[in-house]
Amino acid sequence: MDEGTQVDLEAAAFRRLVEHLRERTDVQNIDLMELGGFCRNCLSRWYREAAEQRGIDLSDPQAREIVYGMPYDAWKSKHQT
16 A cells, blocks of 8 residues: 555544544543543644644644534533533
8 A cells, every 4th residue: 555545544534533523422531531541632632743743833722623523612511521
């Protein structure tokens, strides 16, 4: 498999993971952290760090909005128990 195809597949898998996490609002971050060792906030931080490595300025709130599909505070008030 060539590198471009691998990157495309990895990006598609990432988008599907984010979509899945947006759909599964019943799964709390603490549950993800306890079982999987990461949560939505970790994923958004990794996204921000990847952007920084490429010289792209992205704040934590901006990265969280990409992962959560809405501002983090709105998600918390709507879905966090």
